[in-house]
Amino acid sequence: MINLRRLSFLALLLVLASDALAGVLPEDRSDVLYHLYDGGGVEIDGPSILVRKKAGKSLSFVGNYYVDMISSASIDVITTASPYTEERTQWSLGMDYLRGNTTMRINYVSSTESDYDASTISFSVSQDMFGDLTTLTLGYALGDDLVGRSDDPTFEANLDKQTYSIGLTQILTKNMISTVNFETITDEGFLNNPYRSVRYVDASSAVGYSFEPELYPNTRTSNALGIRARYFLPYRAAIEGEYRYFKDTWDIKGHTAALTYIHPWRDFTFTGKLRFHDQTGAHFYRDIFPGSEATNFRGRDKELSPLQSTTFQLKASYEFLSDDGNSWGFLKKGKVTASVSMLSIDYDDFSDLTAGAPLGQEPLYSLDADIFQVFFSFWY
């Protein structure tokens, strides 16, 4: 069934690619970014370097190198395990091929951790239509993950992921552009976290509960529909609204909405963004189970709990080199950007066990994190 669906989707990609009529390749550009996440006992930082360069009139190549250096003493870790440090390295290579109004893309991503290897290959085709007012994009990605355990070299499990996406970008008026994206993701394989545990009532324990390994279903399929629209205000500034509806076979339903305001001033551009996310919990999620192995599937990952998250982001960019002919050697334009995001997550059904309160009276956990980004961008 899946193979038939994959074949028909690839056939549709090829039909679209063959219907070529003049699109534009992405600009030659490099970005050097430093990121820092600090919150909930977790600190993650590292670089991300992205380089994009055209080769001739119809090809553009892109490469990205990204590192997460993780130091974790999160609530999950300190409840049932020991703090740890870890490094994740990711690199990707991609190519865009432009033929008439059609752009075909291929991209390969590889991510490595001491206990988790992931590789994804993705294809997409975009077609500009109706005097370039409309761009239709179809995409497919195939991921192959290998899950391990740092405390058990013999443990090895597979996870396969397939992503189908369709997107439509539409110029609506002289002042407004919008985009609609629909994405279906199917997972098959080992989906739980090998280190995390669930909590169950245990009268023989002094605290009234014990822990046992979590057990997730082996499959998950999710659908997400996202809509965005950006509007040029009567003065030189823009406002953007976005909304996403999410639903999966684990009974998680999510609503995500965001409002962004962009205001340029001289060589600066200031951006403010407010994002809100609300979700229900997975059907096999419990903060505490009534007994050991009480249900077929069980999980206590706080990401699967009903929750609300709010993010407020402020971003400022300064263009220190303008595209006005006064270039620095081969560089045409340069920009530096700094961004701070304040993330706050309230969990509706995940208790804070570190508080030491008696069973049934534990306070609910909440998380506050600061996310910093600084990056230099160069056009050539």
Next chain:
Amino acid sequence: MMMSNRSTGRILPALLVLLGLSACGPIEPWVKPYERDKLADPIMALDTDAVSTSYMQHVYEAREGARGGEGAAGGGCGCN
């Protein structure tokens, strides 16, 4: 027979809409190229900084139960 009538009832309006659309001829761009100066302003770019956008998407994917539908893909796990 009832099914046939119901099917005809659904198909006929659809055919009429298609015929109506085909009578309009090719769709003309309602925003002409010379009217797109504001849309070409960098502040109207939907994804100005891909390197930053994909990082934030990764942050959210690791901490929320929802994923996808945002038009650009993250990668890897990094969520243990």
